[in-house]
Amino acid sequence: MGIGDKISNAAEKAAGAAKETVGKATGDRETQAEGAAQKQKAEMKQAGEKTKDAAKDVRDGFTS
Template sequence: MSVGDKISNAAEKAAGAAKETVGKATGDRETQAEGAAQKKKAEMKQAGEKTKDAARDITN
């Protein structure tokens, strides 16, 4: 995983977590759900990138 991908995924995860927290604090379930989904999406991207890195390491 490139450094740019790591930074991008971490930023997306942090933004999702922040949105989820704001939704919880304000009682806005839609915002909370959007934040949780955004955070999960970033986590899935990270997992995919780690899998690609592991496969690349095996082939080298």
């Protein structure tokens, strides 16, 4: 995972968490749900990138 991807995913996760918190604080369930979904989407992207990195490490181990 490139540093740009890590920063982007972390920013998206933080934005989602903030939106979720605002939704909770204001009682706005729609905003809360949007924030939770955005945060989860960022976490899924991070997991996918980590999987790609692990596969690359395995591949590199066989070619070394």
